Amino acid sequence: MYLRIAVKSLFVPSYHIFLKDSRSELRTRYALNALFMFVVTALSVILFSLGSESVSHDVLAGMLWVIIFFSSMSGLSRAFVAEEERGTVATLQLIARPAPVYVGKLLFNFVLTLSLNIVISLLYILFITNFVVLSPTIFWTTIVLGSCAIASSSTIIAAIIAKANTKGTLYPVLSFPVMLPMLITVIKATQLSIEGAFFSEALGEFQILVSYTVVIVAVSAVLFEFVWKD
């Protein structure tokens, strides 16, 4: 009974907000173009600067997450900034409660981040010849859990900065301290995957990532209504 009410009042509107944002993104390519251009540029710069030099695995793992962090910063704020720039925030506020808006946007950012991170990882493995993943299970689990963590923090920060005048600069500045614990953890987990560690050795990192995501989502769910309304 309660589950049916929750599905009807929360998940159905959330799913339709996610679908609306996905279709809108496929038509306008606001975030996709920015993300794609950033990834191509960042990878090219790294390739040119490295040349034939051999760089340690630790540095390569860090560079992968530098690309992921800044490409996320260039595109993930669109979920809320686009609504603000198009003047459709009021329309959305008039047709849905804050909770489904948050869940819908979170879902959209998660799918976008995960797709982006998979593409970045594949390109990185393909072009950076020194970057050899010996434990693929650890690596891809890190990518999935890292995507969850990035999406959870970037969604609430995007909602906060959407009303500011200096959105572009504020987003990475606000995101960095919030994402720092998560970035340290994913870099560590990626290093373990390159070193060929057993899955059990990375469990501590995965627990941190899951906890981080749960805490951020829980806090965001409580705070979002205050951020979303005036």
Next chain:
Amino acid sequence: MRLASPLRWPPRPDERALMKQVTLSVDSLSKVFNRRTIFEEVSFTLQEQESLAVTGRNGSGKSTLAKILCGLLSSNAGYVRCSVEGKEIPSENMFQHVGFVAPYLNMYEEFSGKENLRIISNIRNLAGDTAAEAQKLLKEFGIFERRNDDVRTYSSGMKQRLKYAAALLHHPEILILDEPTANLDQEGIDVVRKRMKAQTAEGILLIATNEREDLEYVRVFIDLDGRKTSQVTSQVYP
């Protein structure tokens, strides 16, 4: 000043059977922006088949009051309460009972008019044949022929018509219109005024306007210009 008992249209017996009992109570509502009082102590109560216009010169707070009533803004003091069939509606669920049209609302321009209505009915999780309802509203507001075109190609009048269709999709008991005839041609104005009449017969109509012709469609109005001295003045429009 409190509107103790605004005038009512005498309801017909057949209308009474279809109508829901709706009450919109506004008590001592005040709004301050950057230490500037926009309005204060606004109070009124409206029930089904009642209508109210909010008038006042530019900057008097008409749109602000309309936004507070539909939940887009919060007030600094006072409250807005709504009950349907005697059951009080929590503020977070007000959107299910309120339709709002204003020139500053925007639809999704990358989607067509028909898609916009489908998106809105899906997010609202409306039951029943929403596609048929959307089609009916698109025809009523004269944009059915352009239903498959992107909203970005619409004129400002057509966008305003689409906003009406979107606001009426869920059959709101309370319809709030800010500058109801803005951007519309005479044909559009006629359709909107017909709808204003119909809304007054079925539910609550509240408009924020300075158009004298619009005031003919309501029975009571509040003039927000008197806010500084005697707060809100109210009178029955002749």
